[in-house]
Amino acid sequence: MFIFAVSGCFVVVISFLLVVLAYYIQCRSKICHNSNSLNDKYDYIIVGAGTAGCILAAKLSENSNRTVLLIEAGSEFNRISKIPPLSPLLQGTSFDWGYLSTPQKWSSKGMIDKKQKIPRGKGFGGTSQINFMVHGYLETEDLEKWEKLGIKDIKKYLPKFYNNLYNTSHNIKRANQILTEEMKWSLGIVLEKAVKECGALSLTFCKSFSTIYKGNRWTSYDSHLKGALKRPNLHVICSTEVTKVLISNKSAFGIESVSGGLIRTYTAKEIILAAGSINSPKLLMLSGVGDKKLLQKLNINVVEDLKGVGKNLHDHFNFPLYVSIEKPISLSLSKILSFKEIFNYLFYKKAVKVLKKLIDTKPFQKIGAKIHWPYIEECSQWRDEQGNNTENFLECLIRFCSMTWYHPAGTCAMGGQNDSNAVLDSFFRVNSIKNLRIVDGSVLPTPVSTFPNSIIAALADYASEIIQLTYPESE
Numbered sequence: 067m068f069i070f071a072v073s074g075c076f077v078v079v080i081s082f083l084l085v086v087l088a089y090y091i092q093c094r095s096k097i098c099h100n101s102n103s104l105n106d107k108y109d110y111i112i113v114g115a116g117t118a119g120c121i122l123a124a125k126l127s128e129n130s131n132r133t134v135l136l137i138e139a140g141s142e143f144n145r146i147s148k149i150p151p152l153s154p155l156l157q158g159t160s161f162d163w164g165y166l167s168t169p170q171k172w173s174s175k176g177m178i179d180k181k182q183k184i185p186r187g188k189g190f191g192g193t194s195q196i197n198f199m200v201h202g203y204l205e206t207e208d209l210e211k212w213e214k215l216g217i218k219d220i221k222k223y224l225p226k227f228y229n230n231l232y233n234t235s236h237n238i239k240r241a242n243q244i245l246t247e248e249m250k251w252s253l254g255i256v257l258e259k260a261v262k263e264c265g266a267l268s269l270t271f272c273k274s275f276s277t278i279y280k281g282n283r284w285t286s287y288d289s290h291l292k293g294a295l296k297r298p299n300l301h302v303i304c305s306t307e308v309t310k311v312l313i314s315n316k317s318a319f320g321i322e323s324v325s326g327g328l329i330r331t332y333t334a335k336e337i338i339l340a341a342g343s344i345n346s347p348k349l350l351m352l353s354g355v356g357d358k359k360l361l362q363k364l365n366i367n368v369v370e371d372l373k374g375v376g377k378n379l380h381d382h383f384n385f386p387l388y389v390s391i392e393k394p395i396s397l398s399l400s401k402i403l404s405f406k407e408i409f410n411y412l413f414y415k416k417a418v419k420v421l422k423k424l425i426d427t428k429p430f431q432k433i434g435a436k437i438h439w440p441y442i443e444e445c446s447q448w449r450d451e452q453g454n455n456t457e458n459f460l461e462c463l464i465r466f467c468s469m470t471w472y473h474p475a476g477t478c479a480m481g482g483q484n485d486s487n488a489v490l491d492s493f494f495r496v497n498s499i500k501n502l503r504i505v506d507g508s509v510l511p512t513p514v515s516t517f518p519n520s521i522i523a524a525l526a527d528y529a530s531e532i533i534q535l536t537y538p539e540s541e
């Protein structure tokens with residue numbers, strides 16, 4: 067009898083906890099406007115509420131004289147996205163656009179059909195709701211590169227927006243502070259000594275910092291959009307996919323969208339695409355702006371022959387190699403390799419050798435560090451008679467196991483006046499089309515040296531200032 071009562075209580079408690087958990091996961095605040103309550107015309111329409119879009123909407127609606135419509139294809143993320151280690155669970159769900167690459171000829175040999183998965187977040191916060199939350203530092207070398215490409219003012223102004231990004235409400239610290247204050251963590255010391263022993267290696271490393279606040283994932287939806295949702299001049303619609311930018315006489319005046327099978331158009335003085343590195347160029351092309359030959363092949367009416375649209379795709383490269391150590395400390399390297407190094411890695415296999423060299427040093431050997439080379443049958447023939455790794459063996463592993471680091475960018479690149487592949491000018495304006503801008507990862511003309519999310523967020527903050535300053539031009 068007693069046993070039945072105890073197990074009955076147990077079932078009730080477990081059921082109650084499951085109901086609470088289900089409520090916690092599903093519970094969403096109401097942020098989307100009903101389509102009946104919308105204006106006929108807005109000052110700004112922003113397409114996409116991702117890393118960049120949330121910041122643009124919050125900043126542009128600070129001015130109560132301007133009306134803003136933010137359109138998002140997804141809706142609010144469930145609470146799983148808030149719990150940092152669970153984000154991979156959202157890949158392949160309705161919160162992910164679920165793109166796959168085309169089959170690759172020279173790489174991805176270990177992937178199904180030689181295709182890479184390209185996850186992209188769908189909903190408020192965009193890809194920053196499913197990313198790995200590593201905070202990337204803005205590097206002067208990137209700013210210098212962009213300035214050399216003819217992008218005006220970016221080197222002068224972007225750092226200010228980057229430094230103000232998360233204000234004091236966020237636990238992110240500056241890179242140089244981390245190096246001086248926090249290098250006493252155990253693996254940091256091992257790395258420091260190993261680099262010294264290797265001599266000529268020019269590696270920089272620091273403890274990684276995350277876009278996590280009070281244990282929860284922290285996105286530009288949390289830091290910017292949430293606080294702006296009550297503004298009467300900001301309207302937000304969700305589960306609505308923009309399918310086309312409406313352009314007349316080379317001037318954008320609205321968008322066409324589809325929601326629940328219903329097609330609807332909205333108009334504005336200025337349209338800002340923040341749909342991400344894949345969907346922003348796709349939208350431009352669907353609107354007739356892109357490489358003329360390609361558009362004609364796809365039977366799309368050509369509005370403007372802009373060759374750079376969808377080109378210049380770049381990404382960071384990821385070749386996972388597992389290293390075990392005997393001591394119970396975790397490996398957290400935010401930047402062991404600069405982009406230049408990663409480039410060499412692909413072409414010269416240099417970085418694999420660099421890693422091997424580091425692991426062979428005394429400080430790493432002292433903690434029992436060991437590289438676990440993956441076993442790939444097709445590659446094993448490239449080991450020499452003693453079982454040592456050869457150049458060909460490393461190349462084979464790279465061709466089988468390397469992956470995208472999920473940072474596709476550059477497909478609507480900013481550039482200088484004489485750059486025929488540039489899609490945007492220094493003010494985020496689409497070349498030759500009035501009242502149309504793009505602000506998201508697609509605008510980055512070259513790969514950033516580290517993780518891009520915080521840099522895209524700073525770009526959006528910077529762009530919103532430029533957009534406000536140049537507003538009278540579009541009146």
Ligand SMILES: Cc1cc2nc3c(=O)[nH]c(=O)nc-3n(C[C@H](O)[C@H](O)[C@H](O)COP(=O)(O)OP(=O)(O)OC[C@H]3O[C@@H](n4cnc5c(N)ncnc54)[C@H](O)[C@@H]3O)c2cc1C
Nearest residue numbers: 114116117118139192193197198199200308507517518519
């Ligand atoms: C698995 C993974 C891990 C990552 N890890 C990190 C990391 O640790 N650190 C880091 O810095 N970066 C990381 N990134 C990359 C980073 O998150 C992205 O570069 C960044 O979020 C891109 O921001 P965005 O504004 O360009 O686009 P997004 O954030 O993708 O926003 C685009 C928004 O537009 C919406 N949209 C698209 N098309 C339409 C349409 N037609 N109509 C209406 N809405 C539309 C989308 O639903 C989305 O909400 C990672 C990415 C992935 C996938």
